[in-house]
Amino acid sequence: MGSFFRSEEMSLVQLFFQTESAHYCISELGNLGLVQFKDLNPDTSAFQRRFVNEVRKCEDMERILRLLEKEMLKSDITIANGTDSDRVPCPRDVFELESTFEKLEQELKEINSNRETLKRNFSELREIRYLLQMAEDFFEQAECQLSVSELPSEDSITLTSSSRMVRRTSSIASTTGPLKLGFVTGVIQQERFLSFEKILWRLFHGNFILRHAEIQTLEEDDSTEKSVKKVVFIIFIQGDHVRRKIRKICEGFHASLYPCPNSPGARKDMRTNVSTRISDLTMILKKTEEYRLNVLTSAAAHIRRWNAKVTKMKAVYYTLNLCNIDITQKLIVAEIWCPVPDLGMVQTALVKASEHSGCSLSPVMNRIPTNHTPPTFNRTNIFTTGFQSIIDAYGVADYQEINPAPYTIVTFPFLFAVMFGDCGHGLLMTLLAAWIIHHEEHFCQLKSELIDVLVGGRYIVLLMGLFSIYTGLIYNDCFSKSLNVFGSSWSVRAMFQPQGPWTNETLHGSTHLQLDPAVSGVFSGSPYAFGIDPIWNIASNKLTFLNSFKMKMSVIIGVIHMLFGVTLSLVNYFNFRNFKNIFLQFVPEVVFMLSLFGYLVVLILYKWCVALQSDMAPSILLLFINMMLFTYEDSQEAMLFSCQKPVQIFLVVVALLMVPWLLLAKPLLMYRNHKNQVFGNRRHNQSGGPDMDTDFAAEHKGDMVSMTDVFVYQAIHTIEFCLGCISNTASYLRLWALSLAHAELSEVLWKMVLHVALGVTSGKGSVLLAVIFAVFASLTVAILLVMEGLSAFLHALRLHWVEFQNKFYKGSGYKFTPLCFDSLMRVQ
Amino acid sequence: MAEHTFAISMAVVTLFWGFVGGVVPWFIPKGPNRGVIVTMLVLTAVSCYLFWLIAILAQLNPLFGPALSNDTIWYLSQHWS
Numbered sequence: 001m002g003s004f005f006r007s008e009e010m011s012l013v014q015l016f017f018q019t020e021s022a023h024y025c026i027s028e029l030g031n032l033g034l035v036q037f038k039d040l041n042p043d044t045s046a047f048q049r050r051f052v053n054e055v056r057k058c059e060d061m062e063r064i065l066r067l068l069e070k071e072m073l074k075s076d077i078t079i080a081n082g083t084d085s086d087r088v089p090c091p092r093d094v095f096e097l098e099s100t101f102e103k104l105e106q107e108l109k110e111i112n113s114n115r116e117t118l119k120r121n122f123s124e125l126r127e128i129r130y131l132l133q134m135a136e137d138f139f140e141q142a143e144c145q146l147s148v149s150e151l152p153s154e155d156s157i158t159l160t161s162s163s164r165m166v167r168r169t170s171s172i173a174s175t176t177g178p179l180k181l182g183f184v185t186g187v188i189q190q191e192r193f194l195s196f197e198k199i200l201w202r203l204f205h206g207n208f209i210l211r212h213a214e215i216q217t218l219e220e221d222d223s224t225e226k227s228v229k230k231v232v233f234i235i236f237i238q239g240d241h242v243r244r245k246i247r248k249i250c251e252g253f254h255a256s257l258y259p260c261p262n263s264p265g266a267r268k269d270m271r272t273n274v275s276t277r278i279s280d281l282t283m284i285l286k287k288t289e290e291y292r293l294n295v296l297t298s299a300a301a302h303i304r305r306w307n308a309k310v311t312k313m314k315a316v317y318y319t320l321n322l323c324n325i326d327i328t329q330k331l332i333v334a335e336i337w338c339p340v341p342d343l344g345m346v347q348t349a350l351v352k353a354s355e356h357s358g359c360s361l362s363p364v365m366n367r368i369p370t371n372h373t374p375p376t377f378n379r380t381n382i383f384t385t386g387f388q389s390i391i392d393a394y395g396v397a398d399y400q401e402i403n404p405a406p407y408t409i410v411t412f413p414f415l416f417a418v419m420f421g422d423c424g425h426g427l428l429m430t431l432l433a434a435w436i437i438h439h440e441e442h443f444c445q446l447k448s449e450l451i452d453v454l455v456g457g458r459y460i461v462l463l464m465g466l467f468s469i470y471t472g473l474i475y476n477d478c479f480s481k482s483l484n485v486f487g488s489s490w491s492v493r494a495m496f497q498p499q500g501p502w503t504n505e506t507l508h509g510s511t512h513l514q515l516d517p518a519v520s521g522v523f524s525g526s527p528y529a530f531g532i533d534p535i536w537n538i539a540s541n542k543l544t545f546l547n548s549f550k551m552k553m554s555v556i557i558g559v560i561h562m563l564f565g566v567t568l569s570l571v572n573y574f575n576f577r578n579f580k581n582i583f584l585q586f587v588p589e590v591v592f593m594l595s596l597f598g599y600l601v602v603l604i605l606y607k608w609c610v611a612l613q614s615d616m617a618p619s620i621l622l623l624f625i626n627m628m629l630f631t632y633e634d635s636q637e638a639m640l641f642s643c644q645k646p647v648q649i650f651l652v653v654v655a656l657l658m659v660p661w662l663l664l665a666k667p668l669l670m671y672r673n674h675k676n677q678v679f680g681n682r683r684h685n686q687s688g689g690p691d692m693d694t695d696f697a698a699e700h701k702g703d704m705v706s707m708t709d710v711f712v713y714q715a716i717h718t719i720e721f722c723l724g725c726i727s728n729t730a731s732y733l734r735l736w737a738l739s740l741a742h743a744e745l746s747e748v749l750w751k752m753v754l755h756v757a758l759g760v761t762s763g764k765g766s767v768l769l770a771v772i773f774a775v776f777a778s779l780t781v782a783i784l785l786v787m788e789g790l791s792a793f794l795h796a797l798r799l800h801w802v803e804f805q806n807k808f809y810k811g812s813g814y815k816f817t818p819l820c821f822d823s824l825m826r827v828q
Numbered sequence: 829m830a831e832h833t834f835a836i837s838m839a840v841v842t843l844f845w846g847f848v849g850g851v852v853p854w855f856i857p858k859g860p861n862r863g864v865i866v867t868m869l870v871l872t873a874v875s876c877y878l879f880w881l882i883a884i885l886a887q888l889n890p891l892f893g894p895a896l897s898n899d900t901i902w903y904l905s906q907h908w909s
Contacts, residue, residue, distance in 0.1 A: 004863065005863060384864065406863070406867045406868075409868055409871075411875065414871075414872075414875045414876075414879075470879075474879055475883075487908075488908065489887070490894060491908070492896070492908065493908075496905065507898055507901065510898075511898055512895050513896065514892070514894070515893030516892075517890045517892070522893060527884050529837035529884075530880070531883055532887070533887060536894055538896065539895055539896055540894075540896070541892075541895040542894070544892075545890075549882075549883075553883075557879075605885065609888060612889065
């Protein structure tokens with residue numbers, strides 16, 4: 001038998017290697033993926049370990065790599081999927097990579113900060129350009145509304161210098177004297193503009209003129225990297241005092257103020273100046289961007305390889321932290337768990353690694369016996385991995401305990417199928433699983449968690465679909481319709497005259513009539529050859545028959561599944577050479593279960609196989625209850641077979657006797673063994689002296705305490721088993737419940753969705769049918785496949801984890817986690 | 829023929845699942861997966877046969893018959909033998 005039926009035999013091996021070859025050896029073992037390193041320094045905290053600095057350095061490098069990757073994603077640079085270099089990472093590589101990374105990080109930081117500054121300057125220059133443009137338009141408007149005056153101050157407008165304005169001065173009447181008009185120009189965000197205007201009105205009561213215009217092309221706000229709409233404004237005001245106030249307000253609103261010269265000539269000069277500066281800056285920005293892209297692209301070619309290297313190095317240093325570094329600093333001692341069949345491979349790998357590193361001495365492997373429990377290792381292939389993982393999710397098996405996974409491969413999909421039971425839906429599920437399996441590699445690369453779960457369980461889904469097709473054929477349920485392949489066993493014609501009681505008048509008299517199997521010819525004597533007879537699908541009392549059938553089926557399947565579980569515990573006892581337990585635990589458990597629930601199954605089968613008259617058939621449930629209560633009626637009709645009463649009394653008494661056997665036999669035996677041991681020791685060491693007595697007294701007290709433990713544990717086990725038998729058998733009734741729910745949902749979808757469309761006889765019916773079919777299909781997938789599938793999956797899993805495994809499974813081991821670079825890479 | 833249908837179907841199905849669970853395992857080639865494949869075959873045969881057996885035994889001696897509507901009865905009396 002392969003290792004899949006129980007854990008592989010593991011051995012504890014001591015490894016001695018030289019410090020120089022340590023990196024190579026550990027990397028080689030990591031590539032192999034077959035050994036698990038044991039922690040030889042469990043008392044030291046993470047910060048006290050020897051290689052903690054190196055681990056920190058590796059983590060730093062990982063941080064830089066992540067930063068680089070983020071920058072690359074931002075700039076849409078494709079990262080090449082590099083091939084993994086087989087070169088073993090050594091300490092020299094650490095230093096090399098470290099310096100490379102630091103240089104890269106510095107460069108990138110510099111480039112980024114330069115880019116920010118340049119962009120800010122650029123946007124400022126653009127704002128100034130717009131400002132100057134708008135100012136031209138404003139001044140053209142302004143001359144029409146302001147009086148003309150020649151002003152001495154620099155900030156004032158000189159309107160007379162423009163020739164157009166000279167022509168207009170005569171048309172403008174100036175009643176007051178010369179006015180000192182100053183102006184302020186700036187740019188503000190559009191959303192703040194309204195409140196800005198309101199505050200100005202409140203402060204100056206309209207003693208100003210505000211003109212504004214939107215900047216048509218959007219600017220980029222540097223801090224948020226979003227495009228923000230900005231507005232150019234120009235305020236005409238009187239006096240310096242007001243100007244200072246306005247400056248303060250603009251600061252408060254984060255409006256940028258720019259100086260604007262008065263004369264149009266100066267403005268034109270400024271505009272040309274700004275334009276040249278803008279074009280220069282654009283070129284500089286382009287060059288900076290190109291340089292940045294170059295740096296990132298050259299890094300992108302190597303980044304995958306660097307990632308792999310850094311991960312491997314970190315793993316190697318982490319493993320070195322687990323080893324024992326010898327005092328003389330020349331030798332490293334490691335303890336590993338390794339499966340016994342693979343010891344040879346590990347030896348060759350170590351020899352190869354030490355040759356590669358150029359060391360003179362090859363590493364020494366020394367197998368040591370140990371009392372520690374080894375980790376549990378089950379070798380799985382892609383098919384069995386899924387099933388092993390659902391077992392491990394509940395609890396990893398103890399070392400060398402029987403592994404429920406190989407049986408779960410069939411029983412789990414079978415129990416699912418009993419609850420799912422529709423060959424149409426099963427076919428859909430099988431096709432889906434086959435499609436996923438066909439496109440395995442493509443799906444393995446998608447990183448979504450939900451898809452990962454489905455892809456990981458693709459073989460489970462395939463088996464669930466195949467079994468569902470089979471149980472669907474037996475339930476005779478295909479999208480809630482039945483198939484009539486062999487011809488029904490029920491004949492309606494036989495109910496009519498002259499054989500049966502019906503006439504045409506009976507038909508007119510009532511809407512529903514029931515066939516009577518007692519009338520000859522109605523039931524052909526041979527049931528439908530494969531599955532449930534198709535006539536039940538069109539009968540109105542279908543559920544009465546199906547419920548009785550499915551409930552009894554659930555009980556039979558449940559009792560057999562549980563008996564299988566108890567039998568597996570027998571295999572465990574044989575394996576651990578625990579023959580006492582066979583008599584102390586296995587025998588009473590099996591007898592208890594068989595005498596009560598085995599008898600129930602026999603009753604069910606007997607009632608099915610024997611022809612009874614319907615009005616005299618006793619109910620099995622009542623029979624069972626009366627059996628437990630020891631109440632019997634005297635009439636002959638209440639029994640299924642003769643001498644049933646003494647048989648039942650015997651069985652119940654036997655079952656009741658099993659309870660004290662299970663409860664007391666094992667603890668009493670252990671108690672007697674311990675007492676003999678203690679007395680034997682006492683007699684043996686009578687001459688030992690008085691100081692020995694105190695030791696033995698303590699030991700004796702210790703034994704007494706543990707005897708109480710044993711008694712309590714056994715009592716708990718007995719109660720759990722006996723009550724569990726009843727509750728677990730009832731728990732299997734969920735097989736009936738879920739298959740009923742599925743069948744009813746399926747029928748509702750047919751009757752209320754598809755049937756409605758098929759019943760329309762006019763020409764529009766075809767269009768309606770197409771639409772309704774889309775609705776039918778999506779509801780089938782969403783409700784019946786996804787929801788019911790998940791529900792049945794969950795309940796089948798619960799039946800395995802609780803009802804099946806609590807008969808034999810301890811599940812308190814720990815899993816074998818080898819140092820494996822492949823799985824580390826895949827996690828990345 | 830009708831009386832023997834039960835015996836025929838019983839024999840055929842029992843033989844089939846007996847073949848799958850009892851004969852095919854001897855022909856599985858030796859390899860690392862032989863144990864798992866044999867376990868799968870035996871368990872499949874046992875569980876599928878059991879399920880079919882329960883279905884057929886439940887219908888062997890029916891205590892009551894199906895209740896049909898008038899239209900169904902009329903249709904069946906014409907079209908089914």
